[in-house]
Amino acid sequence: MVEAVSWIAADWGTSNLRLWALDGRNDVLAERSAPCGMGSLQPEAFEPALIALIGDLLPPDRVTRVLICGMAGARQGWVEAPYFKVPCRPVGTHAQPAPTRDARLRVRILPGLAQDEPADVMRGEETQIAGYLARNPGFQGTICLPGTHTKWVRIRNGQVDGFRTVMTGEIFALLGTQSVLRHSAGAGWDADAFDDGVAAGLSHPEALLADLFSVRAAALLSDPAEGAGRARMSGLLIGAELAAMRRFWDAADVVLIGAPEVSALYATALGWLGARPLVMDTARLTLTGLIAAYEQLDWGQV
Amino acid sequence: MVEAVSWIAADWGTSNLRLWALDGRNDVLAERSAPCGMGSLQPEAFEPALIALIGDLLPPDRVTRVLICGMAGARQGWVEAPYFKVPCRPVGTHAQPAPTRDARLRVRILPGLAQDEPADVMRGEETQIAGYLARNPGFQGTICLPGTHTKWVRIRNGQVDGFRTVMTGEIFALLGTQSVLRHSAGAGWDADAFDDGVAAGLSHPEALLADLFSVRAAALLSDPAEGAGRARMSGLLIGAELAAMRRFWDAADVVLIGAPEVSALYATALGWLGARPLVMDTARLTLTGLIAAYEQLDWGQV
Numbered sequence: 108m109v110e111a112v113s114w115i116a117a118d119w120g121t122s123n124l125r126l127w128a129l130d131g132r133n134d135v136l137a138e139r140s141a142p143c144g145m146g147s148l149q150p151e152a153f154e155p156a157l158i159a160l161i162g163d164l165l166p167p168d169r170v171t172r173v174l175i176c177g178m179a180g181a182r183q184g185w186v187e188a189p190y191f192k193v194p195c196r197p198v199g200t201h202a203q204p205a206p207t208r209d210a211r212l213r214v215r216i217l218p219g220l221a222q223d224e225p226a227d228v229m230r231g232e233e234t235q236i237a238g239y240l241a242r243n244p245g246f247q248g249t250i251c252l253p254g255t256h257t258k259w260v261r262i263r264n265g266q267v268d269g270f271r272t273v274m275t276g277e278i279f280a281l282l283g284t285q286s287v288l289r290h291s292a293g294a295g296w297d298a299d300a301f302d303d304g305v306a307a308g309l310s311h312p313e314a315l316l317a318d319l320f321s322v323r324a325a326a327l328l329s330d331p332a333e334g335a336g337r338a339r340m341s342g343l344l345i346g347a348e349l350a351a352m353r354r355f356w357d358a359a360d361v362v363l364i365g366a367p368e369v370s371a372l373y374a375t376a377l378g379w380l381g382a383r384p385l386v387m388d389t390a391r392l393t394l395t396g397l398i399a400a401y402e403q404l405d406w407g408q409v
Numbered sequence: 410m411v412e413a414v415s416w417i418a419a420d421w422g423t424s425n426l427r428l429w430a431l432d433g434r435n436d437v438l439a440e441r442s443a444p445c446g447m448g449s450l451q452p453e454a455f456e457p458a459l460i461a462l463i464g465d466l467l468p469p470d471r472v473t474r475v476l477i478c479g480m481a482g483a484r485q486g487w488v489e490a491p492y493f494k495v496p497c498r499p500v501g502t503h504a505q506p507a508p509t510r511d512a513r514l515r516v517r518i519l520p521g522l523a524q525d526e527p528a529d530v531m532r533g534e535e536t537q538i539a540g541y542l543a544r545n546p547g548f549q550g551t552i553c554l555p556g557t558h559t560k561w562v563r564i565r566n567g568q569v570d571g572f573r574t575v576m577t578g579e580i581f582a583l584l585g586t587q588s589v590l591r592h593s594a595g596a597g598w599d600a601d602a603f604d605d606g607v608a609a610g611l612s613h614p615e616a617l618l619a620d621l622f623s624v625r626a627a628a629l630l631s632d633p634a635e636g637a638g639r640a641r642m643s644g645l646l647i648g649a650e651l652a653a654m655r656r657f658w659d660a661a662d663v664v665l666i667g668a669p670e671v672s673a674l675y676a677t678a679l680g681w682l683g684a685r686p687l688v689m690d691t692a693r694l695t696l697t698g699l700i701a702a703y704e705q706l707d708w709g710q711v
Contacts, residue, residue, distance in 0.1 A: 182629070190630070225620070226627035256589070256622060272622040274588070281583045286576070287558070313614035314653040316646075318527070320558060320574040325528035327484070328492070344618075351616040 112136055112164050114172040116397035117157075119179035120231060121146045124156065125393075128164045133398050137164060145178040145185075153185035154207055157214075165211045173214045174202065174401050176234035176393070180216040190221030190228060194266045197237040198400040217400055220267055227272050232258050235364055235389060238396030240265060248360030251384070253369045255280070257348065259355040271352065275344045276369070282340060288319060291326040295334025304342020305349075305376045312347035319343060345376050356382050364389055414438055414466050416474040418699035419459075421481035422533060423448045426458065427695075430466045435700050439466060447480040447487075455487035456509055459516075467513045475516045476504065476703050478695070479533035482518040492523030492530060496568045499539040500702040519702055522569055529574050534560050537666055537691060540698030542567060550662030553686070555671045557582070559650065561657040573654065577646045578671070584642060590621060593628040597636025606644020607651075607678045614649035621645060647678050658684050666691055 113133075117126040122144035128137040143156040157173065158165075165171050180188030180203060188203035202215035219230030232252050240246060244265065252258040255276040261268040283292035307318055322336050322343070349356065356377060361384040363370040363377075370386050377384050415435075419428040424446035430439040445458040459475065460467075467473050482490030482505060490505035504517035521532030534554050542548060546567065554560040557578040563570040585594035609620055624638050624645070651658065658679060663686040665672040665679075672688045679686050 221626070221630055223630070226623045226630055228626045228629055271619050272626070274618045274622050277588055278580075278618060281587055285583055285587060286579055311653070313649060315617065316576045316580060316650065317573050317653060320576050321528045324523070324530045324574070327530055328523055328525070328528055347615060348618065351613070351619060 112166060112171060114174065114401065115161060115164070116394055116401065117173060117175040117177075117179075118231065118234070118393045118397070119153075119175050119177045119184075120144055121178045124160065126161060127394055127397075128161065129398070133401075135394075145181060145183065148185075150185055153179060153205070154209065154212070154214075157212070158209060167211065169211070170213045171211055172401075172406065173212060174217065174397055174404070175205070175214065176217040176397060176400070177231035179205075180218060181230060184216075185214075186216065188216040188218040191218050193220055193222050193270065194263070194268050195220065196266055197233040197240065198396065198403070200403055200405045202400070202404055213406075215404065215406070217397075220270070222269060225271065227270055229258055229260075229270065229272070231393075232260070233267070234396035234400065235392045236260060236262070236267065236396070237399050238392035238394070239362065239364060239387065241395055241399035246360070246362070248362070249355045250362045250364060251352075251355070251373060252389075253363065253365040253373050259352045261355060261359075271355070273348045273352065275348050279341060279344055282319065283337065288323050288336070288340060291323050291331075291336035292340060293334065293337065295337070297332045297335040297338045300332065300335035301338040301342040301372070301375075304339040304344075305346035305379070306342075308343040308346020308348075309350050309376075309380075310346075312350035315343060315347045341372060342376075345372055349376055349380065356380070356384075361385070362387055364392060414468060414473060416476065416703065417463060417466070418696055418703065419475060419477040419479075419481075420533065420536070420695045420699070421455075421477050421479045421486075422446055423480045426462065428463060429696055429699075430463065431700070435703075437696070447483060447485065450487075452487055455481060455507070456511065456514070456516075459514070460511060467511075469513065471513070472515045473513055474703075474708065475514060476519065476699055476706070477507070477516065478519040478536035478699060478702070481507075482520060483532060486518075487516075488518060490518040490520040493520050495522055495524050495572065496565070496570045497522065498568055499535040499542065500698065500705070502705055502707045504702070504706055515708075517706065517708070519699075522572070524571060527573065529572055531560055531562075531572065531574065533695075534562070535569070536698035536702065537694045538562060538564070538569065538698070539701050540694035540696070541664065541666060541689065543697055543701035548662070548664070550664065551657045552664045552666060553654075553657070553675060554691075555665065555667040555675050561654045563657060563661075573657070575650045575654065577650050581643060581646055584621065585639065590625050590638070590642060593625050593633075593638035594642060595636065595639065597639070599634045599637040599640045602634065602637035603640040603644040603674070603677075606641040606646075607648035607681070608644075610645040610648020610650075611652050611678075611682075612648075614652035617645060617649045643674065644678075647674060651678055651682065658682070658686075663687070664689055666694060 125140040205214040260270040427442040507516040562572040
């Protein structure tokens with residue numbers, strides 16, 4: 108039993124729940140995670156899953172606030188936290204109350220962000236953005252969050268001005284495991300092949316689905332270096348993405364927030380194009396964003 | 410027992426084996442198929458699979474020739490039939506002998522075609538092309554074969570001059586069943602959404618992987634017509650493909666050879682662009698190509 112828990116911050120994604128128990132000074136008393144993501148839960152199963160993970164940390168005699176970001180707020184989640192429309196701050200003063208039975212809990216879920224034209228959505232990334240802006244309140248420019256669905260986000264005057272999502276990570280995973288390219292996407296990594304792929308993707312991004320097949324054909328016709336196929340696929344995808352997202356990184360400061368290995372690939376490719384991205388690890392940004400959101404939320408009476 | 414079988418023509422793909430027993434005038438005596446594709450067979454299993462399907466048709470007292478096109482000639486197939494490099498005729502005078510134990514069989518497998526730059530390969534489509542050219546020997550222009558891996562093939566003086574493969578069909582299938590877009594790719598078909606998708610894909614093909622995510626976002630933010638998501642995905646993919654393959658269809662006669670439903674989509678999109686493609690059903694072209702190949706092959710002594 109940890110004594111001084113003041114509130115709980117949680118990142119509840121599609122696959123995982125990760126949470127932090129914080130004291131009154133927002134210092135971390137405990138950090139826990141479980142593979143009980145939104146994708147595997149019915150709405151009524153969220154509260155039990157939360158209690159299973161943190162029940163022993165809840166003071167028995169008072170209400171503990173829990174602030175959640177991520178897919179728990181999706182339509183199929185605990186309760187829908189309707190999107191905020193950009194332009195707006197990444198997190199505002201409102202979060203959606205989630206229904207609870209346990210008198211020790213008071214749960215709120217942060218909304219994601221939406222854009223009408225072109226249609227786009229995010230859930231979870233807005234909190235990482237809020238974390239970055241909490242530490243760098245004057246930042247103007249572009250934040251890129253590489254991942255399954257890479258986000259390119261334009262920041263202006265503390266607001267998210269607009270954004271686009273590119274399915275690069277998901278397509279790379281599907282191609283490498285489910286498509287004919289799986290035969291050419293073995294382990295290893297050939298840096299030259301990545302470079303060549305980025306150059307090709309940048310110069311004819313419209314031919315992406317033809318150039319990807321060429322990776323397979325090249326493997327049949329010659330004897331590429333180990334890891335060449337996988338690296339070239341990655342390069343083609345990132346090169347085509349950078350070509351399409353040029354207005355986000357051209358003549359703007361760029362911050363990369365993501366897993367270090369993937370961010371490094373984007374940084375390499377952007378570097379050739381004259382951009383000098385700042386690479387940030389996501390690790391603490393989500394928590395920083397949740398703390399920033401917690402401080403400015405209107406919690407009403409508890 | 411059918412009496413007058415002269416030879417067997419076979420299309421042995423990744424998923425299926427389809428064959429025709431022909432008499433001395435190349436009339437079809439029997440047509441059979443089985444789901445014993447190359448993808449499910451070890452090399453030594455091809456001959457038994459063939460005999461299981463046609464053993465009763467083989468005259469007991471003499472050798473019957475079997476001519477096969479398709480993936481049975483891949484490296485992982487019955488025996489590798491090395492690619493012919495373009496420019497060349499779609500089928501030549503050589504086919505690879507396959508090892509057999511049954512004295513009634515003499516089996517040859519047609520090679521596929523390969524291109525060095527950009528690296529590309531085909532196996533099976535060259536026989537459909539040969540079938541078309543057998544019927545239209547003077548054809549000059551482009552043959553497009555829509556499918557899992559759509560082929561764009563330039564024909565000049567009876568030869569395949571060059572070609573490109575685009576993974577449109579495979580990506581469409583993966584997106585609709587395995588990706589986040591599966592939630593937005595329900596049944597039905599909205600023709601307006603297809604049209605809009607083609608227009609968007611044509612005008613910014615480089616943004617394909619962002620525009621595809623927008624299909625999902627639009628479904629979350631509004632209430633699209635039934636079948637709109639699936640049709641828009643298809644339109645975006647075909648539009649982007651046509652933008653990338655412009656040099657194949659611009660100012661050239663175009664023939665579409667494929668399944669009628671898919672060919673119709675390509676014909677619609679090409680029509681807007683001023684191309685007037687001729688749509689051919691694949692059904693008999695493979696057999697016509699196998700017959701044309703059989704006639705010109707050097708079988709040596711039997």
